[in-house]
Amino acid sequence: NAGVTQTPKFQVLKTGQSMTLQCAQDMNHEYMSWYRQDPGMGLRLIHYSVGAGITDQGEVPNGYNVSRSTTEDFPLRLLSAAPSQTSVYFCASSYSRDREAFFGQGTRLTVV
């Protein structure tokens, strides 16, 4: 099993550009989520989904959109990148709240 796969691993964007961070899991997990990791702040939840067709906002959703058309995929869209969105982004999935969350290897995004 591949687990949780994120692409790309690295990305540099100019302010105002848009892009989509891809996330796919092959474990048939219903719950998927996106976090951003910033120094000294741990991981903060951006958006999450409890199943196909269902998404909701986390702690820091502004500037990001998500959709969940299939169980496997949960892309994160930046509509107009800003330097404040420079961060490392992690996608995660889990089977239930008491089961462990599986994380992708992360996408390091720099907005200049």
Place this chain on the structure above:
Amino acid sequence: GDSVTQMEGPVTLSEEACLTINCTYTATGYPSLFWYVQYPGEGLQLLLKATKADDKGSNKGFEATYRKETTSFHLEKGSVQVSDSAVYFCALSPNDYKLSFGAGTTVTVRA
């Protein structure tokens, strides 16, 4: 709201030293508690967990006990190795799937 406070780092130890990373939480109800570890250049992976009061999670020589009376979940290891160098995150999950993370503690073990 739910939150996690963990000991600030960085922490530098010699091999075979004892490690303790303090973690306290604020939550309503009875959350599940986790320790995740992030090795350099990698994503997070679960180290151990506890789902109810007085449970002890253990893995790879690490232990943590869910203490409801002190709202704590401290991580301990009796003898660390160089391979334990990583960032450690305490996290909680309340009555839904969302995880709340502490800020992370960077641990460096020197040979």
